Amino acid sequence: MSQPTLTVKQAGPLALIQDAGRFGVGHLGITQGGAADWISYRWANWLLGNPLECAALEIVMGGNLTLEANAEVRLALAGADLAATINDQPLMPNVSFKLQPGQQLMFRQPRKGLRAYLAFSGGLNAPNVLGSHSCTAREQIGGLHEDGKPLKTGDQLTWKGAAATPRTLPKGLEPAMPEPQCELTMVLGSQVAHFAGSSLYDAFNQTWKVDNRADRMGIRLTGQPLRSSLGGIISEGIPLGAVQIPPDGQPIILMNDRQTIGGYPRLGALTPMACAKLAQCLPGAEVRLRSISATQAQEQYQNQLAAWR
Amino acid sequence: MxxxxxxxxxxxxxxxxxxxxxxxxxxxxxxxxxxxxxxxxxxxxxxxxxxxxxxxxxxxxxxxxxxxxxxxxxxxLHLEPTAIQNSQLHEIPVWYDESVGPELPLVAKRAGLSVEQLIKQHGSHDYCVFALGFAPGYGFMGLVDEAIATPRLKTPRRRVAAGSVGIADRQTAIYPLLSPGGWNILGRTAVPLFEYAKRGAPLFRPGDKVRFKAISKAEFTAVGGDTTPIEERP
Incomplete structure (x- = not known):
């Protein structure tokens, strides 16, 4: 019998192979990549009993992405509700499920959240480039064809196929999709000293709108502009979630596929928990920023990791 | 320090x-x-x-x-500057030509030089690699002589060919990959910077020196250089 395979019958706008990310190569100018909502991505692997950092599919928007199975396969879906169906029967996220030979799994449009994660037993087969399966279009690195490109019609997905030990997500533990006016926690950076007092007030006391200029590299927020006395700065390394303030005063949150170094002043950086949440916000969503200490943020992060132990 | x-x-x-x-x-x-x-x-x-x-x-x-x-x-606490022992000098052959380096006349004119003088000037300094970033294999180098320093284009190009050699203010660099960019492009090299970087072994490391050497179109094509012109005018 041939290998169990999912064939891409119709490619949506953006479905990418991702894992936890590409680390230890930032000094070479190579970006981190990895699942933007790292929490839902790990839940998807958890639902199959996989190691949490197996390669999975990050499906953005849906847009009628259609996958067809050639054999009975067990998969897991977590994160956004993209109005998924199996042969027109609705499939809600945060479950593991079976797909029968000839059945089609389709993702239509976002109902709640923006990115869904589809996990495969043992993880997707994809080239390992510099220690990761993540695919970055801008860098032409990773992906099925090693060109960093998203899935296209006709692509065939295969996976390692270790025996899945499916799990059920306890009620209340499902990854939460952002509510209106959701709060994004951030750690203030040392450059806050160069921001006007009124701008610091505005940063944390207004509702920001997620702009449609948003991708895996950066997500722009719009609102009352923020001003710092720094113009440009000499380019320096940028952490995940950096809240960069360009001259127009509208923050850009730097995400997984950001440039490794950059030269705009920064207010600080969103916590990894907030980055996961922001990655699920659709353009037009309203968010608020809240500052917490690095120590508090590390505690929250450890608590999240403890959920999978 | x-x-x-x-x-x-x-x-x-x-x-x-x-x-x-x-x-x-x-x-x-x-x-x-x-x-x-x-x-x-x-x-x-x-x-x-x-x-x-x-x-x-x-x-x-x-x-x-x-x-x-x-x-x-x-x-x-007790940091001392390293003698940069492992730093290398890389000689990068560049075909300087208006078809692949559309800002040659602009940069020359600003500096009050002929295009030939500009090419000579750009190749007369061993540039220091300050940092890697922007794209895999991309090295930020400088410092370019004040006379030929030129600000970025007002509107960046959407497509700058792989191997393009450019100037922005007092910095110079090579685009390893086809990408958008706002630097003033002077010429093109066939050195496959991206291929090195993708293997985790980029040609340039911080602290290295880079010297540009002008070559002819025949020499450029002989090493597999792509002569497709940059047509997009900002």
Whole structure:
């Protein structure tokens, strides 16, 4: 019998192979990549009993992405509700499920959240480039064809196929999709000293709108502009979630596929928990920023990791 | 040299050693890079050196914020500049021609030079590699002579060909990949910078020197150079 395979019958706008990310190569100018909502991505692997950092599919928007199975396969879906169906029967996220030979799994449009994660037993087969399966279009690195490109019609997905030990997500533990006016926690950076007092007030006391200029590299927020006395700065390394303030005063949150170094002043950086949440916000969503200490943020992060132990 | 530790993120610190770009910074930056790698060992996730700073991204499951801060301080306490022993001089052959370097006339005119003089000037200095970033294999180099320094294009091009050699202010660089970009493009090289980087072994390392050498179209095509013109005019 041939290998169990999912064939891409119709490619949506953006479905990418991702894992936890590409680390230890930032000094070479190579970006981190990895699942933007790292929490839902790990839940998807958890639902199959996989190691949490197996390669999975990050499906953005849906847009009628259609996958067809050639054999009975067990998969897991977590994160956004993209109005998924199996042969027109609705499939809600945060479950593991079976797909029968000839059945089609389709993702239509976002109902709640923006990115869904589809996990495969043992993880997707994809080239390992510099220690990761993540695919970055801008860098032409990773992906099925090693060109960093998203899935296209006709692509065939295969996976390692270790025996899945499916799990059920306890009620209340499902990854939460952002509510209106959701709060994004951030750690203030040392450059806050160069921001006007009124701008610091505005940063944390207004509702920001997620702009449609948003991708895996950066997500722009719009609102009352923020001003710092720094113009440009000499380019320096940028952490995940950096809240960069360009001259127009509208923050850009730097995400997984950001440039490794950059030269705009920064207010600080969103916590990894907030980055996961922001990655699920659709353009037009309203968010608020809240500052917490690095120590508090590390505690929250450890608590999240403890959920999978 | 000064030593400032700044909070960058939940699990990242910026180490600031200088306030201005200078070639002499590099011996210190490289020394700090080695010292931090040694001190953090497995607890280091990424370390990104740049012109005046290093970004330390550490594993917060191993080190708390306070521990990472004190480890960084301790590692850099008795820092001495490294003699840049392993630094290399790379000679990069470039075909300077208006078809693949559309800003040759503009940059020459601003500097009051002929195109030939500009090409000579650009190749007359061994440029220092300050930082890697922007794209895999991309090295930020300088400093370009004040006379030929030219600000970025007002509107960046959507497509700059792989191998394009450009100038922005007092910096010069090579685009490893077809990408958008706003630098003034002077010519093209066939050196496959992206291929090196993709294997995890980029040709340039911070502290290296780069010398550009003008070659003819025949020499450029002989080494597999792509002569497709840059048609997009900003």
């Amino acid at each position: 000064k030593l400032c530790l700044e909070t960058a993120a939940m699990d990242a610190l910026t180490v600031r050693l200088f306030d201005e770009i200078n070639e002499s910074n590099m011996a210190w930056i490289i020394a700090a890079d080695h010292a931090l790698r040694d001190a953090f060992g497995e607890a280091l996730i990424d370390l990104i050196p740049s012109y005046t700073t290093l970004l330390v991204h550490y594993d917060c499951q191993v080190l708390s914020f306070a521990q990472a801060t004190s480890l960084t301080r301790k590692a850099l």
